[in-house]
Amino acid sequence: MNSAPFQASEEFAAAMDARDPLAHFRERFCLPKTKSGDDCIYLCGHSLGLQPKTASSYLEQGMRDWAQLGVEGHFHGKTPWVPYHRLLTQQTATLVGAHPAEVVVMNSLTVNLHLMMASFYRPTRERNKILVERGAFPSDQYAVKSQICFHGFDPGSSLLELTPRDGEFCMHDEDVESLIDREGESIALILLGGVNYVTGQVFDMAGITKAGRRKGCVVGFDLAHAAGNMPLRLHDWAPDFAVWCSYKYLNGGPGCVAGCFIHERHAVAGELPRFAGWWGHDEKTRFQMGPVFQPMAGAEGWQLSNPPILALAPLRASMEIFSEAGLERLRDKSVSLTGYMEFLLDQHTSPRFSVITPREPQRRGAQLSIRVPGEGRELCDRLAGAGVIGDWREPDTFRVAAVPLYNSYQDVYRFVQRFSAALQ
Ligand SMILES: Cc1ncc(COP(=O)(O)O)c(C=O)c1O
Secondary structure: OOOOOOOOOHHHHHHHHHOOOOHHHHHHEEOOEOOOOOEOEEOEOOOOOOEEOOHHHHHHHHHHHHHHHHHHHHHHOOOOOOOHHHHHHHHHHHHHOOOHHHEEEEOOHHHHHHHHHHHHOOOOOOOOEEEEEOOOOHHHHHHHHHHHHHOOOOHHHHEEEEOOOOOOOOOOHHHHHHHHHHHHHHEEEEEEEOEOOOOOEEOOHHHHHHHHHHOOOEEEEEOOOOOOOOOOOHHHHOOOEEEEOOOOOOOOOOOOOEEEEEOHHHOOOOOOOOOOOHHHEOOOOHHHOOOOOOEOOOHHHHOOOOOOHHHHHHHHHHHHHHHHHOHHHHHHHHHHHHHHHHHHHHHOOOOOOEEOOOOOHHHEOOEEEEEOOOOOHHHHHHHHHOOEEOEEEOOOEEEEEOOOOOOOHHHHHHHHHHHHHHHO
8 A cells, every 4th residue: 555645634644544445444343432432542552452343252152152061162162162272373373474383372471481481591601691672571571581590690691682872762783683793602592572662663583583593592582562563474584482462463352362483493392391281282192191291293382271262262353353454464554554653743843752663664563652751651641631542651752553453544643633732
């Protein structure tokens, strides 16, 4: 969808919506309302995606099967619970560009991160560092530091942080690669966000993986802000593992079950150490309840527990919408919507704010991070009062994402109007 040149008018935004082939998907989501009953301008899909209208019917189906069948629901429910998680496998694989055997939907993001590090972070005296981005999401920082300590090393020396150049917010791809070239021999694990949660910068995942593997490092990505935000090609890029949550761009609901990718070169069961549970055991003999763990091949061999059916149900609804819409088309609209937001913000030459997200579409997803020095969380509250939902990251950043499944050009136009008014 080629949208340039843009115009700063409500009529132009309305015309863009009228010719948007994906506009009708908005009707498939529940949009929060303002006190006066209007749709909010919801720009917070980078934090919590909206509820698909069909989510409750999937949930109710699970509740009905439980009510009517009890334990029999495991095998005889309308959608039996034992293989339920597999309803999501093909769509998840498509979403992240993986083979079906390389993905599994299980647990939550930080849990999966720990499980992956249990298998893939194998520090030695010579090679024990973990490379992360400075200011990585706190849960990742805590997880990584605790793993370093768990193995008897010191985060003071084993944690290596990527830092932007002085006075800048985003990293240069070449700086990332030269750090890996320089320090690679001491790095056990490179763990970066596919998209940085504060700045919205997309990392060059293919280049980083290549550089890391050349140096013998394990490479993993936290794709919390990338999954469902842009097409990914994990199998081809070939990191060792990746993890993501399903409640942001994937609209699976608060705390929804997370995703995990393990490259097929690690598929051979039993080659890697892992923390085991019965749901990762070979399904052919699982119910013989034997004492010896025999992992399934592929990502499913990392499962621990039987899946939470009621938490998976809403994700089915959302993944069906993704399949219908198609990630490539969504990405085209996303680039255009975000470009329109940037264009409108650029009309205001106010020194009071600046966008810190990279300007190049290929270096960002849907999110724009607007730095507003001198403002505080009250700005976010003022905007919420005006029907605009974004979020605030201390000390001075307002984050917004125009999500192509349910946001419109008019949302973007009205947001920028209200944002400027809130700054007056
Ligand atoms: C980048 C990133 N990593 C990790 C997490 C933590 O996720 P969870 O609470 O699902 O473990 C989040 C949550 O927003 C996140 O944005």
